[in-house]
Amino acid sequence: PANSTITIRLKAEQPGAKPLPNGYLRLGQAADGRFYGWNFHQAERVSQPQQADLWPVAIEPSDPPALRLQAAAAGGLRFVSQAELGVDHQFLLYADQAPENGYQHQLRLDFSAPGGVLFVRCRDGLNYAKIEINPSAFVRSGNPEENRDLTLRYVYNPSGGRKLLYQGEGPNLPYPAE
Numbered sequence: 081p082a083n084s085t086i087t088i089r090l091k092a093e094q095p096g097a098k099p100l101p102n103g104y105l106r107l108g109q110a111a112d113g114r115f116y117g118w119n120f121h122q123a124e125r126v127s128q129p130q131q132a133d134l135w136p137v138a139i140e141p142s143d144p145p146a147l148r149l150q151a152a153a154a155g156g157l158r159f160v161s162q163a164e165l166g167v168d169h170q171f172l173l174y175a176d177q178a179p180e181n182g183y184q185h186q187l188r189l190d191f192s193a194p195g196g197v198l199f200v201r202c203r204d205g206l207n208y209a210k211i212e213i214n215p216s217a218f219v220r221s222g223n224p225e226e227n228r229d230l231t232l233r234y235v236y237n238p239s240g241g242r243k244l245l246y247q248g249e250g251p252n253l254p255y256p257a258e
Contacts, residue, residue, distance in 0.1 A: 099247050101236045105211065107136050107149075108229035120202055120209045120236040133202040133209070137186065139228045144191035144215060147230065149198075154205030156183025159213070161196040171197045171212045172235055178208040178242035191215040199244075209236040210244045 105118040106125050116125050117132030129135045132152055140146040151157050158179050167174045175197040183201050195214040202209065212233045235246045 097245055097247065100245060101238060102234060102246065104231050105134070105234050106229060106231050107134060109136065109139055120200070120207065120234070121238060123236075134200055134211075142192070145228060145230075146188060146190045146192075148186060148188045150186045151183070151200065152203035154201070155203040156185065156201040157187040158183045158199045158201075159187060159189065159196055160199065162194050163196075165196060169214070171195060171214065172210060172233065172246040175199075175210055176243065176245050178210065178244055180242065189213060206240040207237060208242050208244060209234050210246075 101120075101123065103123060105120075107116060107118050109115050114127065115129075115136050116127050117129065117135035118124075119126045119131055120133045126132045129150075129152060133155055134157075135150045135152060136147055137150045138148040140148075149157060160175060160179070162168055162171060165171060165174050178199045178201070183199075187198070189198065191213075192215060195212070198211040198213050200209040200211065201207075235244050237244055
């Protein structure tokens with residue numbers, strides 16, 4: 081209606097900014113019951129918690145699943161909801177800076193709740209990543225070798241610091257080969 085107000089959130093481009101490593105991470109539980117996590121620096125799935133920046137400790141058998149995650153060593157986890165971001169989609173695009181504090185060692189993600197961004201302080205305590213949590217768009221692998229597998233989009237800053245500018249789908253976005 082002509083007398084109503086609409087808010088349009090715009091994001092300024094940052095020309096010349098070097099794209100950060102990004103892609104899809106995988107974590108979950110193999111058919112034999114063993115969990116596997118993710119190492120951002122190596123951009124690969126890992127089978128030992130001490131190698132992971134992000135590790136599942138429990139997957140609740142609901143549909144969609146709820147997931148309890150754990151950070152390693154000096155790492156931490158902090159979820160910022162879509163309401164806090166002020167947007168209802170493209171969460172990675174609107175969260176350029178990892179929060180300074182408020183990180184937890186363990187965190188429960190409920191995929192039936194609205195989405196947002198999960199910030200990860202990596203196990204070294206210096207590097208940061210962010211993961212888009214979008215309950216309506218997550219993918220589970222159909223691989224029979226894996227009991228429960230979750231694939232989520234991420235951005236990682238390997239140079240240390242909390243700046244996590246996401247510039248959209250880039251050349252290093254496709255799923256890494258195994």
